[in-house]
Amino acid sequence: MAKQKRKLKGIEKCPTGVKGLDEITEGGLPRGRPTLVCGSAGCGKTLLAMEFVVRGIQQYNEPGVFMAFEENADELATNVESLDMDVRQLVKKNKMAIDYVHIERSEIEETGEYNLEGLFIRLESMIDQVKAKRVVLDTIEALFAGLPNEAILRAELRRLFRWLKSKGVTAIVTGEKGEKSLTRHGLEEYVSDCVIYLDHRIINQVATRRLRIIKYRGSHHGTNEYPTMIDETGLSVLPISSLGLDYSVTNERISTGIDELDAMMEGKGFFRGSSILLSGTAGTGKSSIAAAFASSTCRNGEKCLYFSFEESPNQIIRNMSSIGIDLNKWVKKGLLKYHSSRPTLMGLEAHLVKIHQKIEDFKPTSVIIDPITNLTSIGGQAEIKSMLTRVVDYIKTNKITGLFTSLTEAASASEQSEAGISSLMDTWILLRNTEVNGDRVRLLYILKSRGMAHSSKVRHFMLTNKGIKLLEAAE
Structure with a gap:
């Protein structure tokens, strides 16, 4: 024995x-x-x-x-x-x-040894x-x-x-x-x-x-x-360097807040607790999709925490009301909370700790960071990726769905995130502008979405006073 x-x-x-x-x-x-x-x-x-x-x-x-x-x-x-x-x-x-x-x-007078x-x-x-x-x-x-x-x-x-x-x-x-x-x-x-x-x-x-x-x-x-x-x-x-890849996952799905976008992902939307990247050039509608997702989360009686590095809460609420998304009612009900600040207010580490603290205090089921690319004013790409890796690990461990927006330069490759974090994301939705018959047209397509069947079609993406609409792909 x-x-x-x-x-x-x-x-x-x-x-x-x-x-x-x-x-x-x-x-x-x-x-x-x-x-x-x-x-x-x-x-x-x-x-x-x-x-x-x-x-x-x-x-x-x-x-x-x-x-x-x-x-x-x-x-x-x-x-x-x-x-x-x-x-x-x-x-x-x-x-x-x-x-x-x-x-x-x-005041000391040394007279031999002292102790x-x-x-x-x-x-x-x-x-x-x-x-x-x-x-x-x-x-x-x-x-x-x-x-x-x-x-x-x-x-x-x-x-x-x-x-x-x-x-x-x-x-x-x-x-x-x-x-x-x-x-x-x-x-x-x-x-x-x-x-x-x-x-x-x-x-x-x-x-x-x-x-x-x-x-x-x-x-x-x-x-x-x-x-x-x-x-x-x-x-x-903040002890999180990387919590490893041992967090639990679920098959539960949550709506994107846009019916046609849900339909592009088996009609069910995102996986709960997943990380989502919206990338595109300026004016393609990244913040609008983020707002629709925030509104959908709150409509289900869940909390959403919105970190904005570009606009004030009042500005976001006013702008989104023009496309039929009323965020103010969720703020009043205590389901939606904003934290807006300039990236240059503090260092990357302090932003990381602040995000951690705000999540601990508010206990949301969804977190939005809009846009992550503004952090380039206080750190290099490697530092930003390290910080966002910690954020992604933390929210995944707590089964929180994270949505991140990323601005890409017009001259850069469209299938490239400015902060270089696409590999961390479970779902990557790409937005871009194009010109058709003298008119500017917004296009949307899903570049990847791990663990689910998803549409590979390019859709027209429209912002109307009654919400966001996705139309059939352009010829």
């Missing part, structure tokens, strides 16, 4: 409560060990550390200690008030302790006071500016990190980015269990934030750079 293999447990994790971070760390930070969070100024180190303590109290009933070396308690509390973190109230309830350690080099015993005493007192499970030291590198003997300080820091482990607390230590090392004074030498790097960079004159786990001893973890965003809810990390 074969021996049964013993399952190994691995290290225990401490959930951070920071959106997305627990997913890419596969459960959180190493419990009972210190973690180094490093990066340049303004990347969100202090905020991540503060959320780790506050969310730990709010969500996991784990009291915490925050020892600051740059900002006092009042400044820290004020800075995070707008992010739904009432630090003063947590201190009042004895769930959290904050201490500001100020070291002035001019950090006073720091140990203050830290232990606060840990005992609130029965802390979590500790933050932000940023302990300030000690290097205040204390003159670096060799002694480094020896004391090693002792400090060993002491934190012996106390069994899960700690975050923050450090400023160095020129040739992760931190200015090489803190990564002491904190070897887990190192997280935050980056704040400018791409195409747009600020963008990213997070990467440099190492995580004893645990699997995501190794990519992940987009992060700071908004009214705090710091968010």
Whole structure:
């Protein structure tokens, strides 16, 4: 009889409560060990550390200690008030302790050896006071500016990190980015269990934030750079690099909102949870088909979320009313929601996080992004494709039907999407203009539609004051 293999447990994790971070760390930070969070100024180190303590109290009933070396308690509390973190109230309830350690080099008179015993005493007192499970030291590198003997300080820091482990607390230590090392004074030498790097960079004159786990001893973890965003809810990390191709599918069909277009797809329309691309030159009717689909979704009592990178909601509603599509009534009923913004308002990563958040909040069954090609103003084709791959994976995983419009240049090949994402799409509908007897005529045909029989005919596509009509193919 074969021996049964013993399952190994691995290290225990401490959930951070920071959106997305627990997913890419596969459960959180190493419990009972210190973690180094490093990066340049303004990347969100202090905020991540503060959320780790506050969310730990709010969500996991784990009291915490925050020892600051740059900002006092009042400044820290004020800075995070707008992010739904009432630090003063947590201190009042004895769930959290904050201490500001100020070291002035001019006030220090070195008479032989010194140590950090006073720091140990203050830290232990606060840990005992609130029965802390979590500790933050932000940023302990300030000690290097205040204390003159670096060799002694480094020896004391090693002792400090060993002491934190012996106390069994899960700690975050923050450090400023160095020129040739992760931190200015090489803190990564002491904190070897887990190192997280935050980056704040400018791409195409747009600020963008990213997070990467440099190492995580004893645990699997995501190794990519992940987009992060700071908004009214705090710091968010979007862990989706690709959720893989293991999402479930359904044979259920939903109407396109245009009877004749449904007829071109076995009379049933799109597969629910599929991704659809509408591409064509300017004025071919891409947004009109998107509006018809949105109206059809709402008519069935389902929610539709419409991201517009070109027009305001009022402009879309007015324009669509001219072809007999009343979108305003669905907005009033709470079934249709718009999110309109210029692409240049934020970076691709921030748009990705915002799309993720809006979907989480509204919980639609259909999502429209119109047009994806406007994102070329803030990113290259490879970056846009990477972002949209994440969007497609996310909505497919949640069985949400996604419709994307793409503008093609008049001189470019018609069977080519400007953002290069046609391979991600289940259904691709192509629209184009042509001239017949001196008149401009719109044409529509289905280039592909996976998993179903579909018409290969080219149809006349007409916008009338009573809706969208598809006529028999032109000769």
